[in-house]
């Protein structure tokens with residue numbers, strides 16, 4: 114064997130083979146991802162028809178789009194939002210407007226309900242769940258879609274005058290605390306049922322007696338973001354709250370499994386929503402430039418992808434192709450739907466992702482260099 118053919122054989126074994134394997138893995142991962150996100154209205158109808166679904170943040174954006182799909186699928190839908198913002202033209206809050214709109218989509222308008230609740234206020238959330246239980250029963254599914262984004266540099270988001278309420282605090286309360294509160298309130302109201310007997314103690318699972326277990330939802334989906342698994346300039350406050358949500362979901366996925374409660378985390382990219390318009394008003398230019406890599410989707414497409422993936426029992430998923438790559442390369446305790454293909458694809462994704470991070474650091478440096486040069 115000549116030295117050249119030795120090198121070629123070595124090169125093939127060490128570079129081409131792994132590359133081919135990685136590409137095959139990636140192809141299979143992406144094919145499975147696309148298939149699991151394909152929405153079939155009949156499938157949602159089959160699973161959601163007659164179920165009671167509670168949607169937080171249901172007055173706008175993804176929450177409202179999700180509620181619309183559910184209403185069309187014949188679910189009993191309850192939306193919750195703060196409901197404080199009143200449209201000066203119509204005199205109606207976004208919550209009332211969404212309720213009206215959703216009722217037109219349902220074959221039985223009385224199946225759609227709306228409650229104005231500040232989800233960051235735990236006692237208020239508990240009394241809401243108590244009254245919901247009386248009015249419509251406990252939810253079969255819980256879609257925790259409440260949240261918002263106010264990007265900005267940390268140096269521009271310092272607490273003013275010792276005021277506690279600033280981006281790093283209120284994104285935590287609006288995105289994380291609001292979501293954990295609704296889950297805790299549902300569990301708390303479930304725990305108010307039935308006096309515990311000694312038999313219950315033996316049969317209790319993760320702190321709930323059989324009677325209480327029956328009141329737990331079948332599915333809980335937390336709406337995170339691609340920024341639950343990565344971050345960059347301008348998103349420190351937002352991303353922290355979305356990482357927190359992801360950690361919560363990861364713990365609860367394991368804990369609620371013996372109850373038969375399936376936990377999911379959805380990691381959308383950017384969506385064409387009222388919230389997106391607001392966030393763009395405080396978004397640094399460089400932040401917008403870096404996230405340009407993800408495409409804007411309609412909340413309806415995002416909601417459909419979410420339900421399709423949930424019903425395919427994906428635990429953590431993104432509708433964005435880059436989001437799927439980020440998920441596959443993330444090192445978490447999330448179960449993998451296709452472990453073999455994902456492990457095969459990982460080296461290639463890790464190379465692309467590292468290149469992106471280097472590119473992002475370079476872009477940030479260049480942005481501020483050019484900014485300084487422009488004056």
Ligand SMILES: CCCCCCCCCCCCCCCC(=O)[C@@H](N)CO
Pocket residue numbers: 261262338339340381382383384389392403404405406407435438439462465466469
């Ligand atoms: C192999 C992997 C390559 C990785 C490339 C990463 C691309 C970065 C795109 C980040 C987009 C962030 C979208 C979420 C935005 C969001 O949640 C807020 N705008 C809130 O609304």
